[in-house]
Amino acid sequence: MMETKVARQIILDAVRSATAHVKEESTPINRPSPSRSKPGSEPTVKQFREMLDKVGGESYLLETDEQLADRVTVLITEMHPTSMLVTRDEMMESLLQGLGNTATDIVREGDRPFIDAAVCEVGLSRAMAGIANTGTVILQHGSSSGRQAALLPHTHIVIIDRAGIYPDKLGLVRHLSDIGIERETTPMTWVTGPSLTADIEKVLVRGAHGPRRLIALIR
Amino acid sequence: MSARPQDLKENIRQALQDERLRAAVLKATDHSSAKRDEVVAEMPNWEELRETAAGIRDEVLAHLDQYLMTFEEKATAKGIQVHWARDSKEANRVIEEICKAAVGTKATGEQPIIAKSKSMTTEEIGLTPHLEKQGFEVVETDLGEYIVQIAGQMPSHITAPALHLSRQDIGKLFAEKLGVDYIEDPVELIAIARKVLREKFLRADIGITGANFAIAETGTPMMVENEGNGRLVSALPRTQIVVLGIDKLVPTWEDLMVLLELLPRSATGQRITGSVLFFNRPRKADELDGPEALHVVLIDNGRTKALKDPQLRSVLRCIRCGACLNVCPVYRRTGGHAYGWVYPGPIGSVLAPLFLNLKDAGDHPFASSLCGRCAETCPVKIPLHHHLLLLRSRVADSTSNLTAEKSLMSGWQYVMNRPDLYRALTGIPRFLKHQIIRTDWSPKLPGWGDQHDGPDLAPISFSELYRSHRKKTDGSA
Numbered sequence: 001m002m003e004t005k006v007a008r009q010i011i012l013d014a015v016r017s018a019t020a021h022v023k024e025e026s027t028p029i030n031r032p033s034p035s036r037s038k039p040g041s042e043p044t045v046k047q048f049r050e051m052l053d054k055v056g057g058e059s060y061l062l063e064t065d066e067q068l069a070d071r072v073t074v075l076i077t078e079m080h081p082t083s084m085l086v087t088r089d090e091m092m093e094s095l096l097q098g099l100g101n102t103a104t105d106i107v108r109e110g111d112r113p114f115i116d117a118a119v120c121e122v123g124l125s126r127a128m129a130g131i132a133n134t135g136t137v138i139l140q141h142g143s144s145s146g147r148q149a150a151l152l153p154h155t156h157i158v159i160i161d162r163a164g165i166y167p168d169k170l171g172l173v174r175h176l177s178d179i180g181i182e183r184e185t186t187p188m189t190w191v192t193g194p195s196l197t198a199d200i201e202k203v204l205v206r207g208a209h210g211p212r213r214l215i216a217l218i219r
Numbered sequence: 220m221s222a223r224p225q226d227l228k229e230n231i232r233q234a235l236q237d238e239r240l241r242a243a244v245l246k247a248t249d250h251s252s253a254k255r256d257e258v259v260a261e262m263p264n265w266e267e268l269r270e271t272a273a274g275i276r277d278e279v280l281a282h283l284d285q286y287l288m289t290f291e292e293k294a295t296a297k298g299i300q301v302h303w304a305r306d307s308k309e310a311n312r313v314i315e316e317i318c319k320a321a322v323g324t325k326a327t328g329e330q331p332i333i334a335k336s337k338s339m340t341t342e343e344i345g346l347t348p349h350l351e352k353q354g355f356e357v358v359e360t361d362l363g364e365y366i367v368q369i370a371g372q373m374p375s376h377i378t379a380p381a382l383h384l385s386r387q388d389i390g391k392l393f394a395e396k397l398g399v400d401y402i403e404d405p406v407e408l409i410a411i412a413r414k415v416l417r418e419k420f421l422r423a424d425i426g427i428t429g430a431n432f433a434i435a436e437t438g439t440p441m442m443v444e445n446e447g448n449g450r451l452v453s454a455l456p457r458t459q460i461v462v463l464g465i466d467k468l469v470p471t472w473e474d475l476m477v478l479l480e481l482l483p484r485s486a487t488g489q490r491i492t493g494s495v496l497f498f499n500r501p502r503k504a505d506e507l508d509g510p511e512a513l514h515v516v517l518i519d520n521g522r523t524k525a526l527k528d529p530q531l532r533s534v535l536r537c538i539r540c541g542a543c544l545n546v547c548p549v550y551r552r553t554g555g556h557a558y559g560w561v562y563p564g565p566i567g568s569v570l571a572p573l574f575l576n577l578k579d580a581g582d583h584p585f586a587s588s589l590c591g592r593c594a595e596t597c598p599v600k601i602p603l604h605h606h607l608l609l610l611r612s613r614v615a616d617s618t619s620n621l622t623a624e625k626s627l628m629s630g631w632q633y634v635m636n637r638p639d640l641y642r643a644l645t646g647i648p649r650f651l652k653h654q655i656i657r658t659d660w661s662p663k664l665p666g667w668g669d670q671h672d673g674p675d676l677a678p679i680s681f682s683e684l685y686r687s688h689r690k691k692t693d694g695s696a
Contacts, residue, residue, distance in 0.1 A: 008303040014523035015284040022281045029274035110507040114455050115421045134491040146507035147454040169476040183472055184437040185297060187509060190495040195447035199363035199379060200405040201386050202250045208362060209413055210447020
């Protein structure tokens with residue numbers, strides 16, 4: 001667009017002339033360092049669960065794949081959704097096979113248009129990382145995992161890799177590539193607890209446009 | 220109340236008469252600043268973080284052209300389309316063209332739908348009315364913005380748009396505009412909004428968001444939110460447009476993490492918001508959701524003007540948290556509408572004269588008690604109180620008719636230089652009151668006297684009291 005090229009030049013020129021005489025700050029910027037606690041360690045996981053609880057999230061700690069499958073089965077049996085929206089992770093398929101008998105329809109992301117996928121009451125997805133001091137789950141979006149399963153249903157169950165739970169934001173960001181996340185190109189959503197709003201008289205209500213229930217299964 | 224910055228004084232007068240408004244605003248701002256104080260108290264390094272953040276923002280502003288070009292280069296390499304706009308007119312035109320191109324193949328007769336998440340920058344440029352005139356249905360999806368949209372009002376706070384409305388107001392509004400039964404329970408009201416807006420999310424052709432920051436090193440626009448509407452408008456529609464001011468750049472992800480410690484705590488008293496979204500690129504062919512076309516619109520609209528101003532430049536550090544509003548004795552008693560512009564409170568009172576002009580917004584710097592709480596609270600240490608004072612002097616300098624004020628000042632200076640004359644003159648009202656009028660009278664001062672009682676006149680002056688006391692003690696010694 002020709003117009004945008006012209007605007008671009010004018011804006012950059014205006015910026016340059018405005019900052020031409022800006023004095024360089026002599027005092028160096030003192031940047032913080034990340035916590036030295038190990039990711040996935042017991043205190044880190046404990047803190048993750050506490051902070052998640054504070055914002056209305058729920059969590060379970062599972063030691064084996066069997067325990068994980070059992071917990072998912074129990075949750076589905078309790079909630080008895082008609083259908084569950086799941087991502088297309090490799091790991092998801094083996095998990096689904098290991099589930100006990102439930103009457104729930106499994107819908108994979110992409111099987112149906114959004115308007116039909118939105119009918120699913122429960123969503124199941126996976127997270128490779130988290131932040132302990134805020135209780136945050138890191139969702140990454142790509143070909144095996146979209147955004148829908150974690151977003152459209154009113155309950156989101158997320159299976160989170162214990163080894164990727166970092167003590168703080170800075171630690172996580174420094175090690176994103178260790179977990180296979182490219183900071184430059186991987187679209188991400190960092191989710192902390194259920195969606196919420198306080199726009200009416202500052203009364204905190206959990207469950208706004210996103211899920212009203214978030215359950216983290218730490219494996 | 221008028222929506223013009225020129226009407227500030229009259230708007231404030233009206234706002235002060237409205238007891239319900241005042242109660243609502245006080246309650247909400249009390250709540251917000253208490254929550255903010257709680258989570259800030261958890262951070263022993265809060266002051267260091269503020270210092271670091273101010274340094275980071277100043278560094279960006281000092282090299283803004285480089286950061287903008289890096290951002291554009293990195294973003295473009297990933298398939299993000301970057302556009303530039305000098306002012307609101309240009310921005311609206313650019314966005315209109317993107318929207319028209321995006322829905323080009325839609326069947327005629329079907330009104331295209333744009334779902335918007337909260338963006339003060341889009342309010343600043345008046346985007347919604349512009350797009351509506353072009354035939355688009357524009358739906359605000361942030362609950363507070365949705366409420367003021369259907370009420371036909373402007374938002375009254377940077378982060379809590381409907382803070383001036385009670386649950387009863389909102390209940391009546393929903394009953395009237397949505398045809399539902401009247402309810403006032405926030406949980407039920409939110410459930411209604413969720414249901415109505417869900418349909419819009421699913422049918423929207425275009426999603427428009429703001430961006431709290433744009434990371435230069437990787438060309439990543441990003442935003443924070445709580446409700447999940449930002450996630451929905453960046454997941455489902457085929458086109459997403461991100462609108463932001465050029466001052467939103469941050470150099471690196473690590474620097475962003477510093478700002479993310481400060482922003483949620485200052486804005487909503489949270490350690491982190493419910494969602495933090497990184498719009499790294501449009502979707503690839505084999506992906507299941509996310510926009511196929513991702514656009515970023517970089518807007519100047521007065522920011523380079525502020526950048527050119529060496530004394531006021533630090534105002535561009537602003538991260539739009541709204542914390543200064545919550546502690547301002549003026550904002551807390553009037554709410555945001557009185558300011559007649561998109562950004563109210565202390566930050567608005569500095570930005571309005573800068574982004575608009577000194578004439579239309581000349582009263583804004585005077586809507587302050589100079590208590591300094593704004594500067595104390597600002598997470599990026601903008602010296603707002605100094606800026607307000609500086610703007611006052613600029614307003615005075617630009618005012619041509621100061622004859623009365625100048626005469627008064629000369630007269631006062633003349634008297635103050637002559638102690639006997641001073642004593643004689645100030646003795647007159649005292650004499651009048653205590654020897655002649657003998658009631659509760661006190662002189663009414665022009666202008667200032669409309670809102671304040673006059674000075675309480677003692678029977679004798681302090682110097683007379685001191686002299687007579689000295690005589691006594693010397694005498695008896």
